[in-house]
Amino acid sequence: MKILIVDDSSTMRRIIGNVVQQLGFSKDDFDEAEDGVKAWEQLGKAQYDIILTDWNMPNMNGLDLVKKVRAGGPHQKTPIIMITTEGGKMEVITALKAGVNNYIVKPFNAAVLKEKLDGVFKS
Numbered sequence: 001m002k003i004l005i006v007d008d009s010s011t012m013r014r015i016i017g018n019v020v021q022q023l024g025f026s027k028d029d030f031d032e033a034e035d036g037v038k039a040w041e042q043l044g045k046a047q048y049d050i051i052l053t054d055w056n057m058p059n060m061n062g063l064d065l066v067k068k069v070r071a072g073g074p075h076q077k078t079p080i081i082m083i084t085t086e087g088g089k090m091e092v093i094t095a096l097k098a099g100v101n102n103y104i105v106k107p108f109n110a111a112v113l114k115e116k117l118d119g120v121f122k123s
């Protein structure tokens with residue numbers, strides 16, 4: 001399984017990468033992108049099974065990335081989990097409407113990510 005981790009914070013990408021590895025994935029199982037533009041480029045180069053994306057990022061934010069992915073292309077149906085500090089009800093609804101499959105509010109732990117991943121792949 002191939003995972004794309006999108007976050008403008010290198011620290012946060014490392015944390016998410018560590019959590020993903022705690023769940024049994026290896027370093028070869030995930031790639032990183034620092035904003036929506038880079039993520040979109042990456043999605044054109046390789047096939048991913050899940051996208052974990054931040055919301056607030058420069059150049060192209062996570063919400064716009066989700067809309068772009070859902071608008072068409074090889075990842076149109078790929079599960080997306082948004083991992084963000086934007087935990088308000090309106091934000092969650094906005095993200096779900098845009099096509100996010102699940103939503104995690106930072107800070108989070110491995111158990112939460114596992115639960116959300118399981119939820120995405122079971123549904």
Ligand SMILES: [Mg+2]
Pocket residue numbers: 007008009054055056057
């Ligand atoms: Mg950010």
